[in-house]
Amino acid sequence: MIIVQILINGLLLGGFYAVIGVGFSLIWGVTNIINLAHGAMALLGAYITFFLFQEYGIDPFLSLPFSFLCLFIFGYILQRFLLNLVVRAQIFMLLILTFGIEIFLVNFMTTFFSADFRSITPEYAGTSFVIGDIVIPYIRLAVFAICIFVTFLLSLFLNKTWHGKAIKATSLDLDAAMMVGISPAKIYALTFAIASGIAGVAGSLLPLTQAFSPSIAGSLTLRAFTVSILGGLGRVEGALIGGILLGIAETLSSYFIGESYKNAITLGIMVLVLVIKPTGLLGKKYFAEVKH
Amino acid sequence: MKKSILLFGIFLIIMLCLPFFVSGYWLRVLTQTFMFAAIATGSNIIIGYTGYPAFGNIAFFGVGAYVTGVLMTKYEISFLATLPFCALSGFIIAVLLGIPLLRLKGHYFAIATIGVMEAIREIVDNMTDITGGGMGLTLPIMEGEPAYIYKFFYYTIMLIMLFSIAVAFIIWRSKFGYALRAIRIDEDAASVMGINTTVYKTLAWALSAALVGIVGGAYAYWLTYIDPHTAFETTYSVKMFAMILLGGATTVLGPMIGAFILELISEIVWSKFIEIHGMILGALIVFIVLFIPKGLFETFKGGFSLRKIIINLKEYRL
Numbered sequence: 001m002i003i004v005q006i007l008i009n010g011l012l013l014g015g016f017y018a019v020i021g022v023g024f025s026l027i028w029g030v031t032n033i034i035n036l037a038h039g040a041m042a043l044l045g046a047y048i049t050f051f052l053f054q055e056y057g058i059d060p061f062l063s064l065p066f067s068f069l070c071l072f073i074f075g076y077i078l079q080r081f082l083l084n085l086v087v088r089a090q091i092f093m094l095l096i097l098t099f100g101i102e103i104f105l106v107n108f109m110t111t112f113f114s115a116d117f118r119s120i121t122p123e124y125a126g127t128s129f130v131i132g133d134i135v136i137p138y139i140r141l142a143v144f145a146i147c148i149f150v151t152f153l154l155s156l157f158l159n160k161t162w163h164g165k166a167i168k169a170t171s172l173d174l175d176a177a178m179m180v181g182i183s184p185a186k187i188y189a190l191t192f193a194i195a196s197g198i199a200g201v202a203g204s205l206l207p208l209t210q211a212f213s214p215s216i217a218g219s220l221t222l223r224a225f226t227v228s229i230l231g232g233l234g235r236v237e238g239a240l241i242g243g244i245l246l247g248i249a250e251t252l253s254s255y256f257i258g259e260s261y262k263n264a265i266t267l268g269i270m271v272l273v274l275v276i277k278p279t280g281l282l283g284k285k286y287f288a289e290v291k292h
Numbered sequence: 293m294k295k296s297i298l299l300f301g302i303f304l305i306i307m308l309c310l311p312f313f314v315s316g317y318w319l320r321v322l323t324q325t326f327m328f329a330a331i332a333t334g335s336n337i338i339i340g341y342t343g344y345p346a347f348g349n350i351a352f353f354g355v356g357a358y359v360t361g362v363l364m365t366k367y368e369i370s371f372l373a374t375l376p377f378c379a380l381s382g383f384i385i386a387v388l389l390g391i392p393l394l395r396l397k398g399h400y401f402a403i404a405t406i407g408v409m410e411a412i413r414e415i416v417d418n419m420t421d422i423t424g425g426g427m428g429l430t431l432p433i434m435e436g437e438p439a440y441i442y443k444f445f446y447y448t449i450m451l452i453m454l455f456s457i458a459v460a461f462i463i464w465r466s467k468f469g470y471a472l473r474a475i476r477i478d479e480d481a482a483s484v485m486g487i488n489t490t491v492y493k494t495l496a497w498a499l500s501a502a503l504v505g506i507v508g509g510a511y512a513y514w515l516t517y518i519d520p521h522t523a524f525e526t527t528y529s530v531k532m533f534a535m536i537l538l539g540g541a542t543t544v545l546g547p548m549i550g551a552f553i554l555e556l557i558s559e560i561v562w563s564k565f566i567e568i569h570g571m572i573l574g575a576l577i578v579f580i581v582l583f584i585p586k587g588l589f590e591t592f593k594g595g596f597s598l599r600k601i602i603i604n605l606k607e608y609r610l
Contacts (some may be wrong), residue, residue, distance in 0.1 A: 104574030
């Protein structure tokens with residue numbers, strides 16, 4: 001019975017990882033930028049939710065759209081006026097640039113919001129749903145549902161709207177996209193903005209399930225990265241499967257091998273997948289990779 | 293070429309005499325600068341020459357630190373005798389990891405090396421019997437007066453830096469270095485020309501790991517205390533990359549110059565704005581990438597001018 005509980009915990013955790021990873025994967029797939037500041041941006045969302053709850057008593061779930069909007073604007077400005085300037089440089093410059101942004105944001109949060117670990121406990125925090133021996137807290141279930149909903153919305157946006165199709169076109173062939181009148185600078189900025197907004201939503205869900213501080217930014221980015229590798233770049237449904245796989249792998253390994261080896265195992269899986277099948281478990285050659 | 297050797301000689305003489313004129317504080321700052329210069333120069337063999345962004349190269353720094361730490365505390369081997377072991381362990385680990393990982397390119401390789409670094413850190417953290425785990429490892433303290441100890445580490449780490457530069461220089465001038473540059477520019481073409489790219493890449497990474505390992509060993513004895521988080525410090529990786537970029541990745545002395553500029557700037561920033569120095573460091577890195585992405589050497593070859601910065605800014609934009 002315990003194994004079922006572990007699998008369910010893994011599944012619920014996996015939903016969160018999927019939302020953290022899907023934006024990261026989208027940016028990487030479309031613009032070929034590895035955004036090492038992704039975890040730090042998610043934490044900005046977490047702080048927005050935390051302060052709205054603490055100062056004004058706004059329910060964490062209600063602050064999701066607000067945190068999406070804030071991070072959307074932040075991401076748009078960042079890509080339009082900073083990252084677009086160096087997007088054609090060698091890849092490791094972009095890595096350092098985004099890491100510079102990460103250092104800046106983490107230190108900003110540490111200075112102004114302090115390095116304390118914080119979390120939110122709304123009134124309904126303790127309630128859960130019980131079948132036999134299996135316990136499912138309502139909050140985790142709600143977080144999971146929102147995660148699925150967000151990935152579904154993103155998939156809908158990319159496949160059905162003009163802007164979504166323009167994003168896909170840009171990532172498949174930049175020159176051809178320009179020829180049909182798509183402005184890549186704007187599309188890159190829009191992609192980054194949407195991905196940041198989703199990172200903000202993921203961040204807002206974070207304080208509901210675990211304690212956070214600026215210091216966990218790196219480990220969030222690492223999870224996002226692993227999800228992208230597992231699921232393949234720029235693939236929304238891939239990120240969902242990758243996230244769930246990662247969540248289950250993590251809970252299983254913490255149970256059988258020990259909590260302290262969790263990161264090493266995650267990384268081991270990632271490196272193994274990279275070496276055996278660099279395009280991801282489900283991925284084909286996709287998006288930005290075709291160009292290079 | 294002659295001019296830069298002359299300038300380097302003058303710089304060396306100044307650095308050799310400096311400990312007799314400056315305070316212990318500046319001696320420490322300079323020792324740290326030498327340390328970064330050695331790391332950046334060693335790592336540049338794989339990053340700059342071969343074009344493989346080994347983002348997690350600090351892993352070998354940590355390995356070196358722990359090799360010295362464990363050998364000195366558990367087996368009572370003297371400090372200088374541990375350094376060859378640091379180099380050897382870095383070399384072996386890089387060869388073993390290089391065979392699977394160097395098949396990856398670009399982002400994938402960069403992130404895989406970060407993964408390796410985190411994994412090694414976690415393994416060290418969990419081997420409490422040997423490494424002391426999260427409690428850290430306290431090394432024997434060197435005997436002698438503080439002034440003597442300061443000078444000892446100043447000259448030791450300076451020698452290590454010079455050794456790294458010498459190795460980097462010999463590689464640069466050799467046929468091997470030529471092959472590495474060929475791999476950076478076009479790996480397939482290099483392979484067609486008869487270069488065994490797998491062997492060359494692996495050897496380049498192993499040599500750079502060995503050099504970085506030695507620096508780690510010296511660092512452990514210098515600090516006399518290491519724990520997994522100081523030995524495998526992620527910000528060191530970033531600093532190292534920023535130094536290589538600032539100085540110029542396709543030069544021998546560039547990383548060292550980058551190290552001097554960045555370390556001295558961050559020291560001044562650190563002492564003036566202790567609260568926000570991390571933010572300033574982040575902003576500084578962003579500015580380096582934006583304005584001098586080719587490094588100071590390449591950008592200002594024929595003299596300083598603002599126009600060159602603007603040209604740089606336009607080159608990579610969308």
